[in-house]
Amino acid sequence: MTNKELIIVGGGPAGLAAAYTAAQTGCHVLLIDRNPQMGGQLIKQTHKFFGSEKQFAKTRGLNIAKKLISDVETCSDRIEIICDATVVGLYADQVVNVLHNEKYYKYHFDALIIATGAGEKMLAFENNDLPGIYGAGAVQTLMNLYGVLPGQNIVMVGSGNIGLIVSYQLIQAGVHVKALLEAAPKIGGYKVHASKLRRLGVDILTQTTIQRAIGNGCVNQIETIELDDSWKPIKGTEKLIDVDAVCIAVGLSPLYQLLAMGGAELKYVPELGGMVPIVDGLHQTTINNIFVAGDVAGVEEASSAIVEGYLSGLAAAAKIGYQQPDYQKSIADYQQQLKNLRSGPFGAKIRAGLKKVEAKTNA
Amino acid sequence: MLDKTGVATPEQVKSRFPQPEQLLKPKAIIECYEDIPCNPCSTSCPFHAIEIGDDINNQPQLNVDLCTGCGICVTSCPGLAIMTAEIRNNLAIFKIPYEFLPYPEPNSIWNGVNRDGKVICDANIVKVLLTNKQDKTVLVTVSVDKKYLYDFVTVRNKNE
Ligand SMILES: Cc1cc2nc3c(=O)[nH]c(=O)nc-3n(C[C@H](O)[C@H](O)[C@H](O)COP(=O)(O)OP(=O)(O)OC[C@H]3O[C@@H](n4cnc5c(N)ncnc54)[C@H](O)[C@@H]3O)c2cc1C
Ligand code: SF4
Ligand code: SF4
Numbered sequence: 039m040t041n042k043e044l045i046i047v048g049g050g051p052a053g054l055a056a057a058y059t060a061a062q063t064g065c066h067v068l069l070i071d072r073n074p075q076m077g078g079q080l081i082k083q084t085h086k087f088f089g090s091e092k093q094f095a096k097t098r099g100l101n102i103a104k105k106l107i108s109d110v111e112t113c114s115d116r117i118e119i120i121c122d123a124t125v126v127g128l129y130a131d132q133v134v135n136v137l138h139n140e141k142y143y144k145y146h147f148d149a150l151i152i153a154t155g156a157g158e159k160m161l162a163f164e165n166n167d168l169p170g171i172y173g174a175g176a177v178q179t180l181m182n183l184y185g186v187l188p189g190q191n192i193v194m195v196g197s198g199n200i201g202l203i204v205s206y207q208l209i210q211a212g213v214h215v216k217a218l219l220e221a222a223p224k225i226g227g228y229k230v231h232a233s234k235l236r237r238l239g240v241d242i243l244t245q246t247t248i249q250r251a252i253g254n255g256c257v258n259q260i261e262t263i264e265l266d267d268s269w270k271p272i273k274g275t276e277k278l279i280d281v282d283a284v285c286i287a288v289g290l291s292p293l294y295q296l297l298a299m300g301g302a303e304l305k306y307v308p309e310l311g312g313m314v315p316i317v318d319g320l321h322q323t324t325i326n327n328i329f330v331a332g333d334v335a336g337v338e339e340a341s342s343a344i345v346e347g348y349l350s351g352l353a354a355a356a357k358i359g360y361q362q363p364d365y366q367k368s369i370a371d372y373q374q375q376l377k378n379l380r381s382g383p384f385g386a387k388i389r390a391g392l393k394k395v396e397a398k399t400n401a
Numbered sequence: 402m403l404d405k406t407g408v409a410t411p412e413q414v415k416s417r418f419p420q421p422e423q424l425l426k427p428k429a430i431i432e433c434y435e436d437i438p439c440n441p442c443s444t445s446c447p448f449h450a451i452e453i454g455d456d457i458n459n460q461p462q463l464n465v466d467l468c469t470g471c472g473i474c475v476t477s478c479p480g481l482a483i484m485t486a487e488i489r490n491n492l493a494i495f496k497i498p499y500e501f502l503p504y505p506e507p508n509s510i511w512n513g514v515n516r517d518g519k520v521i522c523d524a525n526i527v528k529v530l531l532t533n534k535q536d537k538t539v540l541v542t543v544s545v546d547k548k549y550l551y552d553f554v555t556v557r558n559k560n561e
Contacts, residue, residue, distance in 0.1 A: 086479035086536070088439040090457055096441035096477050098536060210501055224404040229435050230480025232407030237555050239518035244405050341438070382436040382458025 050078020052332025053153035055347025061113035077103030089341035128300035156290035164250035170257035174287035189283025199227035201287035309391030310336030427470025445477035
């Protein structure tokens with residue numbers, strides 16, 4: 039079995055950032071992603087990112103991926119990359135099992151960073167399995183990676199930033215977004231993104247949800263219903279909308295499965311999107327030498343995923359003997375950046391969630 | 402209202418406009434009404450006219466005197482929440498961000514649209530600017546009747 043110093047699972051913004059800072063210390067890194075290309079969620083994002091200019095805000099997501107990848111390429115003598123490879127197992131004796139080209143490969147590691155990101159949540163309603171009903175991620179993959187429209191007349195379900203931004207991207211691609219439904223009394227995402235849609239004539243219907251999809255072989259119509267203040271459907275408010283596609287954007291939940299398999303302590307924290315690992319201030323899990331970064335540690339944003347990546351890359355490398363002279367200072371700086379990003383009202387949920395999972399810092 | 406529909410109230414909108422006499426020169430109108438972790442408007446302004454401060458969640462504050470109305474922040478804001486406005490005789494002249502194809506042609510007439518997505522007036526496309534720095538967000542200079550100063554927000558192709 040081959041031994042690797044540091045293995046990183048997931049080449050999204052968190053994994054790429056971690057590979058970069060770890061390699062800077064002299065550490066050798068193996069970076070693995072199951073997609074054909076690195077970049078994670080970013081490669082599907084055609085919009086300019088909000089966030090801090092320090093973490094590339096105002097750059098379009100796909101170009102942020104390019105920047106992070108080119109950073110990683112500057113250390114190509116220390117970073118080995120495998121795409122189209124899924125890590126399917128994590129075992130107690132510091133071993134991962136990787137499926138690549140229909141073969142399994144086992145690697146022993148000194149340290150591991152799990153940066154697998156998050157997966158989409160689904161919504162339960164009648165006929166939600168009809169063709170034409172997509173998750174927002176699938177819509178983005180079809181439209182922005184492969185240039186295929188998911189439909190001509192679409193209803194978006196969910197007014198978080200993803201629902202708002204994907205609606206805007208659909209309109210840019212020429213799709214008619216007939217309405218955006220939100221069960222809560224208020225729009226979930228940033229109002230700047232909501233205003234951008236409203237001025238394009240998209241109706242944003244709060245306290246309204248999808249009751250069922252109608253169609254023979256594929257979706258042709260949906261039935262919506264209004265909700266009262268206790269989230270109960272109001273009889274008589276049903277409406278039919280003709281559609282050929284529905285996009286569900288009701289949130290993401292961390293991809294924690296590898297951590298569960300390895301035996302890391304996990305906790306259900308709704309504020310962070312679902313099951314998340316207990317971590318210390320250096321993002322180490324309850325398993326020695328196994329770290330996490332990005333959405334897998336709590337669903338947030340690319341800006342925080344990148345900073346968490348930089349931080350965990352340095353911390354993991356230090357843990358196995360590659361400690362930089364200015365290590366403490368860099369770690370403190372990244373911790374401060376994370377604090378700043380999360381300090382506003384939108385960060386309140388994240389702050390509350392993180393309190394529940396932070397073990398004592400042993401830094 | 403903004404929370405439910407995405408449409409700012411007239412009072413909110415007006416609070417972002419300087420006095421009409423200050424609009425004899427173009428000024429940035431920053432419609433970012435929420436504390437969100439975001440700052441490209443501030444970091445992109447070459448004249449340091451937009452202040453966010455140490456806490457990236459603060460709302461941007463415009464120093465009207467420093468603002469030259471150059472429009473750089475307009476195409477830098479990922480929320481497309483900024484335009485510039487100017488009053489010239491009986492016209493209100495705006496620079497707005499636009500991210501749809503086809504781009505408007507100069508000297509054509511498009512529909513002027515309000516914050517609720519409704520067509521309210523004719524809009525005369527004066528100039529269409531796209532540099533590499535703008536990264537595909539075009540800056541459209543457009544003029545409408547002065548009475549739409551607080552209502553106009555974007556343009557839409559007449560054929561749509
Ligand atoms: C529509 C949309 C708009 C957004 N807009 C913004 C924005 O404007 N600003 C902002 O800051 N953030 C934004 N985000 C959020 C941002 O994209 C994510 O928070 C960020 O990508 C999370 O990074 P990550 O590295 O943790 O995970 P991801 O980007 O999800 O990357 C995880 C990677 O891990 C790989 N992987 C998973 N499991 C395995 C496995 N078992 N084996 C191998 N590889 C695996 C996946 O293939 C993937 O490449 C947006 C997200 C969406 C969907
Ligand atoms: S218009 Fe120009 S000067 Fe005024 S705030 Fe924007 S970038 Fe700064
Ligand atoms: S760049 Fe735009 S969205 Fe971001 S803080 Fe500035 S005005 Fe608000």
